Amino acid sequence: MTERRSVALLVAAVGGLVLGATFAGWIPRLLAPLGVTGLVLSVQGRTARESMAAGWCFGLTFMASTVSWMWPSLGVGAWLGLTAVESAWFAGLGLLTAVVGRLPGWPWWTATAWTAVEVLRTSWPWGGVPWGRLAFATPDTPWQAMLPWVGTTGTTFLLALVGSALAGVVLRARSRPAPYVLVVAAALLAAVMAGVVGPLGTTGSGSVRVAVVQGGVPGSGKLVVDHHREITADHAAETRRLVSGADWAAGPAAFVLWPENATAVDPTEDAVAEAEVESAVAAAGVPVVVGGVTDGPTSTTARNQLIAWSATGPGPRYTKQHLVPFGEYVPLRGLATRVSQRVTDIGRDMVPGPPAAPLPVAGLRLATALCFDVAYDDVVAGQVRQGADLVTVSTSNAMFLGTAQLEQQWTISRVRALETGRTVVVASINGISGAISADGTVQVVLPERDTESAIVDAEVRDGLTLAVRLGSWPGRAVIALAAAGLAVAVAGQALKSRKRPPTVNAIMATSSGS
Template identity: 45%
Template sequence: MPLRCLVALVGGLVLAAAFEPVGWAVLMPVGIAALILSVHGLRPGRAWIPSLLFGFTFIYAVMVWMRSVGTDAWIAMCAMETAFFVPLGLGLSWSMRHRLWPLWTALWWVGVETWRSGWPFSGMPFGRLAYATAGTPWADALPWVGMTGVSLLVALSGTTLAWLLLERPRPTRRVVAGVAGLAVVTLAPAVAAYPITPDGTATVAAVQGDVPGTGLNVPAVHREVTANHVRLTEELAASVDAGEAPQPDFVVWPENSTAVDPFLDEGVHDGIVAAADAIDVPVIVGGTNTNPLDDTEVLNQGIVYEPGIGGGDRYTKRHPVPYGEYIPFRDVSWMPSTYGRLTEVPRDMVRGTSLEPLDVAGIRVADAICFDVAYDDGIGGQVARGGQLVTVQTSNAMFSRTSQLDQQFEISRLRAQETGRWVVVAAINGISGVVRPDGSVVASVPARGQQVLLEEVGLSTTVTPAVRLGLWPSRLSLVFLVLSTGAAVFAYRRRRQSTDPTATAAR
């Protein structure tokens, strides 16, 4: 057992190295294989131990950027995420009794990954295997099978590698056939790319205004932040008027480009209106607004400001961050809602429900705000309803010195491939960028940069198979998890009954 535990601990670190800032995606099968080998041959009563250790090093390493919120928050959140590796270990142990255990164990990984990505409090999707595949052959399958399908391909690569190691030195025909089949399924999308039909082009400007001072605390300098975005937009307008730059069809500002309600703060409102009027095209502004139905709640929105008109169409963030943007069970007397940095969240943010794309200058825009990009429902749902282009408005200022920026930008690249859409990312102080539907980056602004990206992007209404499938792959992975657990419990009870002398005598 000590050797198994060591293999599991190292395996978790190896898998974490596949994600940014290291970004060695080729290590993912190795990390998964290490987990399988550490659990292989153990009964469920002991298999959860190496699995938990694997999860410990993997989760804490991948999400070390949470320390920017606070060491206590990092420890607490990662402890909760690590706990999911206990049922994973039980499931892996049971699955390895089946003939096709490489497939069963891969399905168990994906099922638990989906579970922890959506629960509790909307879950924590960072660390999904698919999110480390940018620039790899696995990512070519995204428009066909989506994030869940790609995670399954990666997991299956790892479990198959473990299968080969356990079958050596004479792999059977079954193993050889399995490896060949996996190679074909993985590489076929690179040869048969899903065709995306263009429907025209648009010129889009993404503004990264930066955050004064340390760059970590937007609320403390929010007026300067808004002023930066107003100034850069007006400078772009001057360049357009002078014939030095093309007129954009619309402009994108990041999340928290205004950290106060722009409809209640006269100074902020006037600045935004002045910028929209100067550039004479719509500006999608990231603003935190009071809920008109309940002034004790706030909405995180992308608001389309029309020149000469003001605020128009809106998108509301679907996945507010628990304990960062709202406090679960705030009204429960024993909850520490006034403890430490939780005092910085005086009002709860309410999640949006609409999947209707924004109408911006006649273009249907699928918008996402910050962590929304890590969830499968928002962007895909809007693209399925006619979104021709994807915009991501984000405020990662708190994480500007960490790998969170790189991890989230990689996810934006992958969403471009999954949906077959150009993606325009506007970050408050990094990383902003423009991404083609093949995941390649046209232009970007690094962290702490202050710049306007002005690029011509393509539009499309082609709906990829992944978008058509929507959330069904995730739902089916959870159904598999429930049915497999039920089958394992049923088999266990039957074995107990068959070996129970009392039950045998009664029969």
């Protein structure tokens, strides 16, 4: 029995590592469903405690590899802390997977359980962690075709269903694997057909030229605050260089997009930063969307904002909604400083903005996002529902240079392009900057760490994909279905056991024969 438990834990750990490796870029993303397969196999016939242990092992290897970029950028303490917190979610998922695994049509219930836990962990604690969502592993795979139809939540469900059905094939290899093979085949066929048909609901209505400026960070490329004056000056200088070139002369851009932290002081209050921004706006003759840290409502708070700056001065703003705990604000500050000394550098806690409306710039309506904002479903899609023409993402990412974080966030931007049917233009202070078409195709990528700029022809699209229309309802539905599946499984076991109302442990003990 001890040997079987050890094998189960090993299978779970390998499954988590396989899934994490797809996000870390170590193996192809197409293999992501195999990670789910590993978790499902590891909890078969296990008790409640064993199932939770397997889920916990899965979560450890999955999150540790997925966010391995935290170690060199934020410190080993932050990396281990996040991995431990997120692994608790997967411990619960292991138990839930084992319980619903006894229901008829269990691969469907397992996919529902996985998706429900994913939705919940993107919301709590401290705003949740959306990193590592299955749907974020779909670009350049057949599964990406589902994004404009069912969004990130529905696409996660599809991949979890495929992984669960593959586990069914393994478990029924000598008896009746056919139903599970058919589930995998049907899911793949649905993805292929979605790609053939294409997303319905959006149409092109022309294009607009957008200038992207990546000013770079002096020195190591990571010390934004230490070089903030030079960074602002470099962005202004690169803007002036761009508008004096042949590309601009061939057709000026409608606006210029600067990255997050292009100015680390409030340009509406700081004379030096204001002068640099004004010089860029005057040279371009069009608005510049400036990413800056502005003063908050108190002396101990700040805001992370985008400001549409025109010839008449600062105009409409977008304030980042989903702030990064221990990065932009510090919960449990006393304890956090013991885990990682880096949080002591965060002198002011940022405050989040309200639900956003599209940012009006140069006659356009922009769905805007700042850095990790793009990983949350409500930010971009909510603005597209309000009529946004295209999407812009301004980010810094300077502290993550040389890690997988840059590519992961760029991939999430590609997911948003597919999901919303909108062009996504990205400006990063050090990279990855560029533009992504509405079908997820990369149009332009600027070299990392260099001071660069480009003018891109961004298609403007009208209408809404089905995914955008559905909004948050798929997430609510899977949570309700997962709860119903758990209730049905518990009630079913109660009917079989007439002696006493079973606890979850008793249910699991019965299923494992212990």
